[in-house]
Amino acid sequence: MNFSLLLPEWIALGTLLILIFREILNGPKSRNSSGIAILLTGTALLLLSLFFLRNSPGSAFGGTFVLDSFAVFFKIFFSLAAFVVLVSSRFFFRPLGGEKTAEFFLILWCALLGMLFLVSANDFLILFIALEIMTLSFYILTAYQKGNLASIEAGVKYLILGSLASAFIIYGIGLLYVVAGSTHFDSIQAAFAAQPGHKLLLLSALLILSGLCFKVAAVPFQLWAPDVYEGAPVPVVAFLSVGSKAAGFALLIRLIFTVFTPFDHERKILFPVLAAMTIIYGNLGAVVQKNIKRLLGFSSIAHTGYLLIGLAAARDSGLAALLYYLLTYALANLAIFFVLSLTANELKSDQIDAFRGLAERSPFLAASLFIALLSLAGVPPLAGFVGKFLILSAAIRDHLMWLALIGILAIPISLYYYLGVIRSMYLEEPVHTASITVPGSAKLILGLLITGILLAGFFQSPVFRIVENALQHF
Amino acid sequence: MIPIGHVLIVSGILFSIGLAGLLIRRNILLILLSIELMMNAANLLLIAGSALHGEADGQITAFFVMVIAAVEVTVGLAVAVLLFRTRQTVDTYDIKWLKG
Structure with missing residues (x-):
């Protein structure tokens, strides 16, 4: 023992x-x-x-x-x-x-x-x-x-x-x-x-x-x-x-x-369908949302869909891509919710409208939310892009062209609703003009999360080595 | 000994009654009861399997499942009380604040 x-x-x-x-x-x-x-x-x-x-x-x-x-x-x-x-x-x-x-x-x-x-x-x-x-x-x-x-x-x-x-x-x-x-x-x-x-x-x-x-x-x-x-x-x-x-x-x-390895054949039928349904449902559901937490709920369903592609594809490329995607998703989501918990008491609302003009009230929080949302959407230099790229290329390598196509077509839809929040923060006039003070420790942790998003986007190989190391027994 | 097929049928019926109750009933207390029924259907399977294979670990598992089911109901009742205090209802039809 x-x-x-x-x-x-x-x-x-x-x-x-x-x-x-x-x-x-x-x-x-x-x-x-x-x-x-x-x-x-x-x-x-x-x-x-x-x-x-x-x-x-x-x-x-x-x-x-x-x-x-x-x-x-x-x-x-x-x-x-x-x-x-x-x-x-x-x-x-x-x-x-x-x-x-x-x-x-x-x-x-x-x-x-x-x-x-x-x-x-x-x-x-x-x-x-x-x-x-x-x-x-x-x-x-x-x-x-x-x-x-x-x-x-x-x-x-x-x-x-x-x-x-x-x-x-x-x-x-x-x-x-x-x-x-x-x-x-x-x-x-x-x-x-x-x-x-x-x-x-x-x-x-x-x-x-x-x-x-x-x-x-x-x-x-x-x-x-x-x-x-x-x-x-x-x-x-x-x-x-x-x-x-x-x-x-x-x-x-x-x-x-x-x-469940003996069901490998069933897995290759079941999971692509689940992944496709989840991506479509999550992204379409998020488009009409007015509440940012509800929007993130639908967006998390959409990301589950991408993660399921990792289970649908071949084991070697799929699993590594899944873990990489999970890391990038976690970094971005933690950063977003960190910002939300700092602003929740100031804005007293979860509506996207409440975020109007956040860039003037707290440029730091707005910039963090901006980077994290773009990473979730999968905009190139950021971590989310690498995750999406790995997941979609794993799907293509396993001849799941239609699934990769759904995943790619969903990206512009997701950009639309993430950019809705960003537009509200940067382009619209604030309701209140009082600036939001951010404590130093909050700045430090949020800064680390954002740095993580940027680094995992620019330097893929260290993160990939961690992921490969985690999967060595599979 | 009772044939395993019979136990499977009874536990399947119990599970289905629980599932149907959960889908049809609107009172939270009865929904919790239905969940308990589903968990007990699983307990029946575990105990029957234990008798079938002549091993004790199925019965031990059933004890753990009982404890977990009890905890589940405790938390469920606490939340139901919380709901009753704020809304004076335990009817699931009345909780439709969140939607969109």
């Missing part, structure tokens, strides 16, 4: 326990500043432990928990995303005052713990428990603003549809168990290989995949995304759009390319 492999999880769990006991002992009077200090220390230790573990693959708990370079890649990804979200939620909640933020951080950290376990799962029981830790935390976070009707409604919708997806997944696991007699990935893969045409196995694979497609908001399981994105607090949407989606894709990759 190798307990040191779980070092990041131990650290995350320890941080969680410290937070819980601090909250119990101090009661509602507890000051938030020391809470964030504990969390930031926790994140730093987490990253440090991952750095030491990066070259020592292995498994624990009888092979149900694996730590390979793929898992380490995603754990670093989640920790960094959680760090940015923690800082941004600090700026989001500070002016609101009335909300208790200590519990918010605690539940956010719980979601991170779930994600850390999720990417290491090598057994369907661990997978389900970790997935539920993550999703249940997100239900609570979505409905966190108790006084805000939109937040509660988003919470109810996410809870009902999310539980439905969980029920699908666990029913699929139950069917797998009846046929294979184990929940371990390796024995289930052996069962699939032995009886590839077994109806119950096909049904269970379909149920589990549809549950995961819900998590990444792929059409036809996307209905929750726009409502939840509109209603939930901004930092939660940031973590949902980056963390939850990445976790869903990590699981999809692991399942499709290890457990």
Whole structure:
């Protein structure tokens, strides 16, 4: 038994326990500043432990928990995303005052713990428990603003549809168990290989995949995304759009390319169709939106479509392109939601109209939003372009011309709605002229994110090496 | 021993009743109940599989699923109470604030 492999999880769990006991002992009077200090220390230790573990693959708990370079890649990804979200939620909640933020951080950290376990799962029981830790935390976070009707409604919708997806997944696991007699990935893969045409196995694979497609908001399981994105607090949407989606894709990759490998033929029929529907739905839905969070909800559906192309294409080029795209998407989305959480309390509205003249009120925030939105749209020197280029060329290399064509035709549509926000910021007259002050730490983190977007656009090979390194076991 | 085919049919029926209830019912409490039913259909499968293969891990998994289902309902009821406090309703037809 190798307990040191779980070092990041131990650290995350320890941080969680410290937070819980601090909250119990101090009661509602507890000051938030020391809470964030504990969390930031926790994140730093987490990253440090991952750095030491990066070259020592292995498994624990009888092979149900694996730590390979793929898992380490995603754990670093989640920790960094959680760090940015923690800082941004600090700026989001500070002016609101009335909300208790200590519990918010605690539940956010719980979601991170779930994600850390999720990417290491090598057994369907661990997978389900970790997935539920993550999703249940997100239900609570979505409905966190108790006084805000939109937040509660988003919470109810996410809870009902999310539980439905969980029920699908666990029913699929139950069917797998009846046929294979184990929940371990390796024995289930052996069962699939032995009886590839077994109806119950096909049904269970379909149920589990549809549950995961819900998590990444792929059409036809996307209905929750726009409502939840509109209603939930901004930092939660940031973590949902980056963390939850990445976790869903990590699981999809692991399942499709290890457990469900006997269904490679079905994969090549199913995923191109899903990807095409998702790209079309997301981009067309976003065109008419007036609310920026709802627009980003549809845009995240569209990006799920591009990421699904990575699963539809051949394994070698597709997976590398998928991870690259995920990185660029995460950088841009984190930057956008960071700006939104800084402006939310000043503008007091999520409507795109409220962003009129932001360039005059805060040139820095407007410029950051400008670069991040253009990167999402895939404008050349930026990171998003490289991601889209890799994804589309993977599709073309796998003779999915029609899919690549849909992906290319959707880019001008996405430019239209992203440029709508940019036009509002730069070309229209502001409603209020008071300038928005940006704290120094916010400037630093936002600056780093924007630098990341620019660097990942100009220098592809270092990022590509990270991605290749993550995929070396596949 | 009960043949596995029978268990599959019963659990399939339970799952379908749960799914139908979730789609038809408009009261959040009944929707939560339907979700519970779907999870219990999965539990039935896990326990039947455990008996079929003579291994205990299916039953252990079922315990974990029960715990998770309980947590799910707890969170669901908390959100339903929150909704009732602000809108005095738990009918899903009345929650149509977010759309577009």
